[in-house]
Amino acid sequence: MNEAIPSEYLMFADSVCKRYPDGNVQALHEVSVGIRPGEFLAIMGPSGSGKSTLLNLLGALDRPDAGEVYFRGEPLSKCRNLDQFRARQIGFVFQSFFLLPTLTACENVQIPMFEGPRLTDVQRVRRAEELLELVGMSHRRHHRPMQLSIGERQRVALARALANDPPLLLADEPTGNLDSQTAADIMDLLVTLQRDREMAMVIVTHSPEIGERADRLVRLRDGRIEEDRLLRLDEPVLAGR
Amino acid sequence: MRFSAFMVKNVVRRRTRALLTSFGLAISVGAMVALLSVSDRFKAATLESFRGRGVDLVVIAAGTPDQLNSELDEALAERIRAIPGVQAVGAGLIELIEVQRGKNSSSVLVQGWPLDNPAFRALKILEGRTLQPGDVHKILLGRTQAENLGKKVGDTVIVQKVPFEVIGIYESFTVYENGGMVLLLHELQELSARQGSVTGFSVVCDNVANKEQLVQQVKAAIEALPNATKKRSGLSAMATQDYVDSMALLKVATAMAWIVSAVAMIIGVIGVLNTMIMSILERVREIGILRAVGWPRRRIISMVLGESVLLSFSGAVLGVFGAIVVVKVLVLLPQVNGFIDGKMSLIAIAQGIGITVLIGLIGGAYPAIRAAQLTPTEALRHE
Ligand SMILES: Nc1ncnc2c1ncn2[C@@H]1O[C@H](COP(=O)(O)OP(=O)(O)OP(=O)(O)O)[C@@H](O)[C@H]1O
Ligand SMILES: [Mg+2]
Numbered sequence: 001m002n003e004a005i006p007s008e009y010l011m012f013a014d015s016v017c018k019r020y021p022d023g024n025v026q027a028l029h030e031v032s033v034g035i036r037p038g039e040f041l042a043i044m045g046p047s048g049s050g051k052s053t054l055l056n057l058l059g060a061l062d063r064p065d066a067g068e069v070y071f072r073g074e075p076l077s078k079c080r081n082l083d084q085f086r087a088r089q090i091g092f093v094f095q096s097f098f099l100l101p102t103l104t105a106c107e108n109v110q111i112p113m114f115e116g117p118r119l120t121d122v123q124r125v126r127r128a129e130e131l132l133e134l135v136g137m138s139h140r141r142h143h144r145p146m147q148l149s150i151g152e153r154q155r156v157a158l159a160r161a162l163a164n165d166p167p168l169l170l171a172d173e174p175t176g177n178l179d180s181q182t183a184a185d186i187m188d189l190l191v192t193l194q195r196d197r198e199m200a201m202v203i204v205t206h207s208p209e210i211g212e213r214a215d216r217l218v219r220l221r222d223g224r225i226e227e228d229r230l231l232r233l234d235e236p237v238l239a240g241r
Numbered sequence: 242m243r244f245s246a247f248m249v250k251n252v253v254r255r256r257t258r259a260l261l262t263s264f265g266l267a268i269s270v271g272a273m274v275a276l277l278s279v280s281d282r283f284k285a286a287t288l289e290s291f292r293g294r295g296v297d298l299v300v301i302a303a304g305t306p307d308q309l310n311s312e313l314d315e316a317l318a319e320r321i322r323a324i325p326g327v328q329a330v331g332a333g334l335i336e337l338i339e340v341q342r343g344k345n346s347s348s349v350l351v352q353g354w355p356l357d358n359p360a361f362r363a364l365k366i367l368e369g370r371t372l373q374p375g376d377v378h379k380i381l382l383g384r385t386q387a388e389n390l391g392k393k394v395g396d397t398v399i400v401q402k403v404p405f406e407v408i409g410i411y412e413s414f415t416v417y418e419n420g421g422m423v424l425l426l427h428e429l430q431e432l433s434a435r436q437g438s439v440t441g442f443s444v445v446c447d448n449v450a451n452k453e454q455l456v457q458q459v460k461a462a463i464e465a466l467p468n469a470t471k472k473r474s475g476l477s478a479m480a481t482q483d484y485v486d487s488m489a490l491l492k493v494a495t496a497m498a499w500i501v502s503a504v505a506m507i508i509g510v511i512g513v514l515n516t517m518i519m520s521i522l523e524r525v526r527e528i529g530i531l532r533a534v535g536w537p538r539r540r541i542i543s544m545v546l547g548e549s550v551l552l553s554f555s556g557a558v559l560g561v562f563g564a565i566v567v568v569k570v571l572v573l574l575p576q577v578n579g580f581i582d583g584k585m586s587l588i589a590i591a592q593g594i595g596i597t598v599l600i601g602l603i604g605g606a607y608p609a610i611r612a613a614q615l616t617p618t619e620a621l622r623h624e
Binding site for chain 2: 056059061062081083084085086087088090092094098100101102103106107110111112114115116121124125160163164
């Protein structure tokens with residue numbers, strides 16, 4: 001454990017840099033940001049400011065060129081199995097849902113479970129149905145994505161993100177493709193789930209209303225942190241996870 | 242949902258493509274299995290024809306590729322019989338002869354045996370009687386051949402322009418004898434202008450405790466005899482299995498079957514490769530999703546390999562059924578049904594299925610590696 005990383009953080013990006021060789025873009029310059037257990041962090045900033053890049057580093061979808069990402073104090077660069085780390089510790093929600101088109105809602109939710117704790121076929125189905133219930137989609141569990149409305153698709157994607165009960169949910173503009181009413185519904189659902197499950201959540205968003213609802217707001221500009229502001233003074237849940 | 246169910250869904254989502262690919266494989270596998278099966282069954286039948294009569298050694302002229310080309314002096318039979326440990330010797334002349342069939346003619350295996358050939362005893366006479374001393378222009382027909390020609394006892398068949406009376410119809414335990422004819426040795430020698438010669442002898446040795454050794458001794462003694470026709474060098478005496486293995490016709494058939502199989506296999510690999518690469522390329526984003534939610538590279542590899550084996554295996558099953566039908570149809574043809582039965586060689590089926598699974602693995606390997614190499618971020622950005 002790095003002495004400089006306070007142990008209260010679930011995840012901590014320590015001076016991470018990321019540069020994309022094609023286009024010669026320095027997407028992140030020594031960005032440091034920490035997420036506490038159960039905290040809701042919103043990341044905002046203009047297009048191209050590096051929000052998605054940062055989220056990818058936090059989710060171990062990509063590695064930083066310099067700096068380090070710590071999970072519960074352990075550096076991810078030392079982690080031998082990043083696939084398993086993603087499967088068990090991170091839930092992903094994407095702007096364009098990314099559901100598998102040939103699978104039903106129930107089957108889509110089961111996809112991450114293949115790499116989670118060992119479950120039987122029956123247990124997987126039961127768990128998927130519980131999660132669909134949680135996002136209000138049980139009645140559509142045998143429908144394929146094409147047969148679902150846009151908002152319903154994001155609900156299913158949300159259930160999939162919760163498949164292995166991760167301590168951290170990463171969402172990249174989860175309401176970016178939704179109309180305002182559906183977006184508000186999905187946001188309510190996200191916040192409720194985050195509170196109920198005492199799960200940390202990082203949401204990248206362009207919407208100021210969503211930013212307002214977070215516990216903390218980080219604003220990026222040109223790959224640097226422009227602002228890191230606590231919005232809620234009540235302590236986030238530290239215990240438990 | 243099981244992992245296997247997921248793979249099945251991935252394969253059937255492109256129904257037409259999957260069907261076409263496995264249909265193409267089915268044709269390859271079908272050809273392979275049918276050919277391998279026919280050559281296997283023919284080999285088994287030949288072996289059977291000796292084993293069933295307790296034949297220990299087959300004697301033909303040394304250096305001849307197969308029995309049909311062998312030429313030996315008939316009188317050698319006496320000298321072989323005189324060798325200690327020899328119980329019985331059957332001389333035989335085998336010719337592939339044109340037999341008139343309606344307006345056409347077809348090639349039939351005709352065997353000429355002297356009356357003392359023990360092979361006569363192994364023929365089960367279904368109708369009429371067997372050949373007897375003093376018979377002139379009398380012939381026995383195998384069961385299948387009689388059906389092919391539509392001949393009954395008392396009818397006449399034209400062999401090499403000479404009319405023969407059908408005196409009996411027999412059943413043998415080998416398929417090509419059932420598809421053949423038997424007449425007296427000297428009559429066949431006359432027909433084929435090979436007076437005094439035979440193609441070979443089958444030798445039955447005494448049944449002693451140490452038979453293996455006795456057979457080896459007899460073999461050595463026979464091979465030491467001079468061949469009086471002096472056209473060829475010496476005699477070759479082979480254990481039945483060795484003889485069958487050395488038959489040029491069978492070797493050629495087996496080699497042909499394997500060449501066709503090799504070509505079929507290459508075509509199969511290319512077909513699977515093509516299909517799986519296409520399938521991977523149109524699923525780049527989905528693979529990105531799977532990687533993002535934590536599927537490791539090895540699960541992606543199993544998925545792609547599993548899908549391609551599934552594809553090729555369904556082709557194999559289709560192909561084996563096709564081969565069974567083809568062989569069943571083939572034996573309906575009179576040109577063919579004297580030589581093979583309609584049975585399939587289980588070994589050939591197993592080989593066909595085994596090879597197809599291999600095709601799936603080879604054809605799927607490259608696409609699987611390509612798919613596994615995708616990084617999640619790249620794949621998710623893919624349009
Ligand atoms: N794979 C890539 N290759 C090259 N450049 C990239 C790549 N991904 C991102 N970039 C560049 O890096 C910078 C940051 O990109 P990023 O996607 O993190 O921005 P963002 O804040 O998420 O923007 P948006 O709000 O539009 O999603 C941009 O200038 C972008 O063009
Ligand atoms: Mg972005």
